[in-house]
Amino acid sequence: xxxxxxxxxxxxxxxxxxxxxxxxxxxxxxxxxxxxxxxxxxxxxxxxxxxxxxxxxxxxxxxxxxxxxxxxxxxxxxxxxxxxxxxxxxxxxxxxxxxxxxxxxxxxxxxxxxxxxxxxxxxxxxxxxxxxxxxxxxxxxxxxxxxxxxxxxxxxxxxxxxxxxxxxxxxxxxxxxxxxxxxxxxxxxxxxxxxxxxxxxxxxxxxxxxxxxxxxxxxxxxxxxxxxxxxxxxxxxxxxxxxxxxxxxxxxxxxxxxxxxxxxxxxxxxxxxxxxxxxxxxxxxxxxxxxxxxxxxxx
Amino acid sequence: xxxxxxxxxxxxxxxxxxxxxxxxxxxxxxxxxxxxxxxxxxxxxxxxxxxxxxxxxxxxxxxxxxxxxxxxxxxxxxxxxxxxxxxxxxxxxxxxxxxxxxxxxxxxxxxxxxxxxxxxxxxxxxxxxxxxxxxxxxxxxxxxxxxxxxxxxxxxxxxxxxxxxxxxxxxxxxxxxxxxxxxxxxxxxxxxxxxxxxxxxxxxxxxxxxxxxxxxxxxxxxxxxxxxxxxxxxxxxxxxxxxxxxxxxxxxxxxxxxxxxxxxxxxxxxxxxxxxxxxxxxxxxxxxxxxxxxxxxxxxxxxxxxxxxxxxxxxxxxxxxxxxxxxxxxxxxxxxxxxxxxxxxxxxxxxxxxxxxxxxxxxxxxxxxxxxxxxxxxxxxxxxxxxxxxxxxxxxxxx
Numbered sequence: 001x002x003x004x005x006x007x008x009x010x011x012x013x014x015x016x017x018x019x020x021x022x023x024x025x026x027x028x029x030x031x032x033x034x035x036x037x038x039x040x041x042x043x044x045x046x047x048x049x050x051x052x053x054x055x056x057x058x059x060x061x062x063x064x065x066x067x068x069x070x071x072x073x074x075x076x077x078x079x080x081x082x083x084x085x086x087x088x089x090x091x092x093x094x095x096x097x098x099x100x101x102x103x104x105x106x107x108x109x110x111x112x113x114x115x116x117x118x119x120x121x122x123x124x125x126x127x128x129x130x131x132x133x134x135x136x137x138x139x140x141x142x143x144x145x146x147x148x149x150x151x152x153x154x155x156x157x158x159x160x161x162x163x164x165x166x167x168x169x170x171x172x173x174x175x176x177x178x179x180x181x182x183x184x185x186x187x188x189x190x191x192x193x194x195x196x197x198x199x200x201x202x203x204x205x206x207x208x209x210x211x212x213x214x215x216x217x218x219x220x221x222x223x224x225x226x227x228x229x230x231x232x233x234x235x236x237x238x239x240x241x242x243x244x245x246x247x248x249x250x251x252x253x254x255x256x257x258x259x260x261x262x263x264x265x266x267x268x269x270x271x272x273x274x275x276x277x278x279x280x281x282x283x284x285x286x287x288x289x290x291x292x293x294x295x296x297x298x299x
Numbered sequence: 300x301x302x303x304x305x306x307x308x309x310x311x312x313x314x315x316x317x318x319x320x321x322x323x324x325x326x327x328x329x330x331x332x333x334x335x336x337x338x339x340x341x342x343x344x345x346x347x348x349x350x351x352x353x354x355x356x357x358x359x360x361x362x363x364x365x366x367x368x369x370x371x372x373x374x375x376x377x378x379x380x381x382x383x384x385x386x387x388x389x390x391x392x393x394x395x396x397x398x399x400x401x402x403x404x405x406x407x408x409x410x411x412x413x414x415x416x417x418x419x420x421x422x423x424x425x426x427x428x429x430x431x432x433x434x435x436x437x438x439x440x441x442x443x444x445x446x447x448x449x450x451x452x453x454x455x456x457x458x459x460x461x462x463x464x465x466x467x468x469x470x471x472x473x474x475x476x477x478x479x480x481x482x483x484x485x486x487x488x489x490x491x492x493x494x495x496x497x498x499x500x501x502x503x504x505x506x507x508x509x510x511x512x513x514x515x516x517x518x519x520x521x522x523x524x525x526x527x528x529x530x531x532x533x534x535x536x537x538x539x540x541x542x543x544x545x546x547x548x549x550x551x552x553x554x555x556x557x558x559x560x561x562x563x564x565x566x567x568x569x570x571x572x573x574x575x576x577x578x579x580x581x582x583x584x585x586x587x588x589x590x591x592x593x594x595x596x597x598x599x600x601x602x603x604x605x606x607x608x609x610x611x612x613x614x615x616x617x618x619x620x621x622x623x624x625x626x627x628x629x630x631x632x633x634x635x636x637x638x639x640x641x642x643x644x645x646x647x648x649x650x651x652x653x654x655x656x657x658x659x660x661x662x663x664x665x666x667x668x669x670x671x672x673x674x675x676x677x678x679x680x681x682x683x684x685x686x687x688x689x690x691x692x693x694x695x696x697x698x
Contacts, residue, residue, distance in 0.1 A: 003514055006543075010510035124333040124372075126531045128563050137542045144544050219507035220531050220563060228505050263511025269474075269501040271511065 002142045007260045013149040013218075015256020016156040020211040021233030022240065022248035023160055024204040029242045030180040031193075031200040034091050034103045038111025039208050040230020042082055044223060045114055046209020047216040048122050050075045051129050058130060068132030068213075075209050083205025086110055087198045095197075111230075118223040126225070129216035152214045156249075159207055164245060176200060235279050241289020251290065254278070322365035323358075323628055325350075325618065326385035326394035328406070329421070330373040334529060337558045338398045341604035342421050343368060344597055345611030346395060349619075352592075359619045360626065367391060371402050378402035382409040392628040393418060395614045398607070400424030401476055407431075411440050415630040416621075416637065419443040420614035421607050423451065423553070424480060428660040440634055442655060444617065444648070444662035445610050446576050451552050451668070452484035452527075454574045458670055459523050459550050460492050469498040469521035471512055471536055473528040481527030481552055497521050502532060509539035517545050526551030530559030537564035537571065548572070556671055556678045558603045568673050572681050575671035576648045576663060577609035580679070582691040589647045601677060613646035617654065617662070620644050650694050664695040 021043060025035050036042065053074045057067035090110050094102030133147040167173035178186040179196040187193045212226075219225065232255065240251025255275045263271040282290060327346050329339035347366065354363045367389045369381040378397075385391045386409055394410060395418040397403035403422040410417045411431045417440060419427055425448045432439045459465045470485055472478035482499065489496060497519035500512040513536070516524060524540075524547055526533055533555055540546060548570060549555065555573035564571075579602055581587030586609075593608060594600065602608050617637070622628060625636035637655050644651045654662035670681035680686050 003518065006514065007510065010508055014508050119332075123336075125336060126334065126559060126563070135538075135541075137544065139544065144542055146542055215507075220534075224505065228503075260508070260511050264514055267501075268512045268515065272503075 003264070005141075005143050007264050008257055009143055009145055009149075011257030011260040012253060013145075013152050013256070014259065015236075015253040016153045016249075017211055017215050017229065017252070018233045018236045018255055019249040019252025020156045020159060020214070021208055021229060022236040022252055023163075023245060024207045024211075025233065025237040026242055026245055026248050027163070027204040027207070028087075028197075028200045029237075031176060031183075032091065032095065032197040034095070035107070035237075035242075036083070036086055036090075036111075036201065036204060037104060037107040037234075038086060038114060038230075039204070039233065040226030040228075041111040041114040041118075042079065042086075042205040042208035042226070043212040043215075043229060044221075044226030045082060045118060045212070046075050046079050046205075047129070047212030047221045047225060048118055048223070049078045049209070050213035050216060051122075051127060051221050054130055064130050065132045067130070071213065072210075075213050076206050079206035079209025080202040082114075082209070083202040084198050086205065087201035091197070091201065092194070111226075115223055115226070122223060124223055126220035126222035129213075129221045131217040133217075146218060148217050152218070155210070155214045159210055160245060160249065163203065163207070172199075232275075235275060238289060239279060239282050241292025243288065243293050244291040247289055247291025320358075320360075320362040322363045323360075323622065324365050324367055324389055324391045325615070326381075326389065326391040326396070327366050327368045328371050328378065328381050328385070328394055328396040328402075329398045330402075331368075331370040333372050334531065334559070335373050335398050337530075337603040338421055338607040339370075339373075339396075341602055342396060342398065342607040342611035344593065345608035345613075346420075346615050348589075348592055348596055348608075349612045349615035351596075353615070353619055359622050364615075364619070371397075371399075371406075373399045373402060375401050375405040378406035379409070382406040386410065386413045386415060391415065392622070392630065393618055393633060395420055395611070395618065397422040397427075399477075400427055400480075403427050404430060407441055411436075413630070414438075414440060414634075416440050416442060416618075416634050418614045418618055419445060420610040421445050423448050424477070425449045425484065426480075432658075432660070438631070438634060438657075439660055440630065442637055442660045442662070444614050444654070445606075446553070446574055446663045446665075446668045447661060448481050448484050448552070450663070450665045451574045452481060452488045453665065454668060454670070455485060455525055455550055455552065456488035456492060456494075458572065459525060460489070460494055463523070463548070465523040465548075466494070467497045467520050467522045468494065468525050469500065469516035469519060469523070470496045470525050471500050471502070471509075471516065471528065472526065473532055474501050474503050475529075477529070478527045485525055485527060496525070502528075504529070504532060506532060507535055509535050510543070512536075513539050513543055513545065517543065521547060523547055524549050524551075526555065529554050530557035531563060533557075533560045533571075534563035534568065537567040541567040553606060553668075553671075555673065556604065556606060558601075561673055561676055561678070565676075569675070571673045572670050573678075574668040575606055575678065576668045577606050578669070578671050578678060578680055578686070579605040580686075582686050585645055586647055605678070609647040613648050613651075616644060616646060617651060650692060652694065653697065654695060662695065667693045667695065669693075 053071040090106035091103045137144045175191045236251040240247035258274045371378040393416040398421045400422045407417045472482035498516045550572045555571045621636040625632035669685045671678040672681035
């Protein structure tokens with residue numbers, strides 16, 4: 001029983017990360033029906049910018065904890081900027097040209113460019129990210145957990161709740177929701193939908209960058225860290241459904257927990273298989289995802 | 300125009316070597332960026348150090364050595380391109396290097412066809428020197444001065460079972476060729492001692508959560524963890540054990556000496572043990588001179604990968620000795636000279652006395668490496684008595 005709980009706890013902390021990244025996919029899909037395939041790279045850039053900032057602050061005689069806290073606004077701002085750039089360079093031209101797939105190629109290409117850029121700036125080694133909290137693990141009822149893992153889960157929840165509250169109660173958020181529901185109608189009501197789409201990309205990359213600095217202290221930071229995470233999160237977005245914020249969180253938890261449970265109870269060699277099976281099953285039975293609203297495309 | 304010409308002339312006079320003869324070109328291929336860069340860069344720096352010493356002492360046959368360095372980024376396809384460039388465009392007389400077994404296997408066939416020797420100074424895959432050995436080939440152009448995986452896995456099993464008395468090893472290996480071939484070698488080595496590992500676990504390169512693998516090993520009652528993987532994931536294993544509050548010794552292949560393992564695992568990595576052909580300690584005068592020269596040349600205290608640096612350094616001296624003996628830079632003559640090297644050469648790793656023969660292209664035998672131990676961010680000897688006194692210099696037994 002204790003082992004089962006330990007596996008579930010580890011699965012939750014991994015799954016929450018998948019969930020936050022997938023949440024980013026969901027944000028842009030809601031407003032523009034497009035995704036940033038470079039989401040993994042947005043996470044990686046966020047983590048590396050965070051690392052440089054933290055090291056700079058620690059170099060200026062700040063403790064690990066305060067350096068981490070002060071770094072957060074820098075990384076969030078950077079993420080927002082990076083997302084806007086992606087939208088401006090990759091998505092807007094494709095949407096203006098009414099291209100069905102242009103944005104797919106463009107965001108993938110931008111992802112590759114960002115990765116190469118990061119390799120040139122930070123090198124290709126995996127770097128250690130100073131942990132803001134003690135690294136010794138806590139024992140809660142026999143289950144061992146690192147303080148940072150708790151922060152990952154809490155941080156992910158806080159981020160998603162803040163975005164949700166913003167959408168529900170602020171006037172700007174309402175414009176986002178209106179654009180998601182019907183872009184043309186929102187445009188007719190005087191909402192600048194282009195600006196809303198840019199904003200959703202900024203928000204999306206911001207959440208990815210935030211996810212990056214959340215995971216960095218328990219994993220390693222490097223130019224290649226985004227590739228696997230971005231792909232896993234994509235699977236999560238499909239399982240949970242691209243139109244549901246809650247769906248991607250639950251999708252993330254399902255994938256994270258299945259991975260650790262399969263690793264232990266079946267074989268570590270087959271850890272990734274059930275996640276992919278689940279993906280295929282969901283795609284064939286409920287293509288809009290477990291929690292997605294089935295969309296009817298009117299022609 | 301005239302001015303420009305004068306400048307060119309002046310520039311060419313400034314760079315014009317004091318050498319009358321053509322330089323001897325030697326290729327250096329390895330990953331100088333990326334995950335295995337610490338090994339590649341140390342190897343290259345060791346090679347450069349040896350070349351600068353040789354050139355300062357008058358070169359080889361009165362000709363200077365010129366290195367042609369290429370970064371293969373640990374990518375097989377890039378290794379192949381580099382091999383073709385070095386052979387056809389740069390006309391190298393030999394190439395030293397290769398950190399990654401996969402890159403070596405993909406690239407060295409071009410040298411074999413062109414009859415140009417390749418000196419593997421870091422890659423450890425058992426098959427590397429055997430790719431073109433045997434009756435099907437007239438001659439084998441692949442040499443090595445690194446401890447191969449057959450030697451390393453046998454040493455790991457011996458250390459864990461015989462010397463330290465562990466009965467229930469768990470093997471943790473990554474899903475790459477390196478990890479899976481090493482896992483097979485390890486299982487076989489344990490089999491010979493009638494030991495079956497209680498758990499054999501796998502993970503992907505880039506995995507960050509090792510909970511499932513470690514819990515399986517723990518529940519199977521493992522008393523030691525044997526590893527075949529590279530730095531970052533090895534660090535995740537050490538950190539994962541600390542997280543689970545479970546501590547058993549880690550013994551594994553020489554990659555446990557990688558800076559990325561030592562730095563990322565921090566205190567959790569202390570106590571890890573791995574076979575080493577060279578430990579950064581001045582146990583012989585030659586080693587002392589080498590360490591001091593390296594530290595001075597590259598302005599570092601801790602070598603990023605001492606084993607790679609020492610083997611890189613020795614590989615150039617062996618090659619230079621062979622060229623001198625062959626009195627030729629022709630590939631076939633160099634290979635024949637390497638196979639019957641008459642000069643006894645004192646290197647950093649060992650003293651090479653007829654290190655190769657036509658059938659044996661491995662300069663490092665199983666008695667040469669000793670166990671290193673990670674402590675306080677450095678690799679020291681695990682059993683200081685192994686390298687004391689006359690045991691400091693371990694020499695390959697004569698065939």
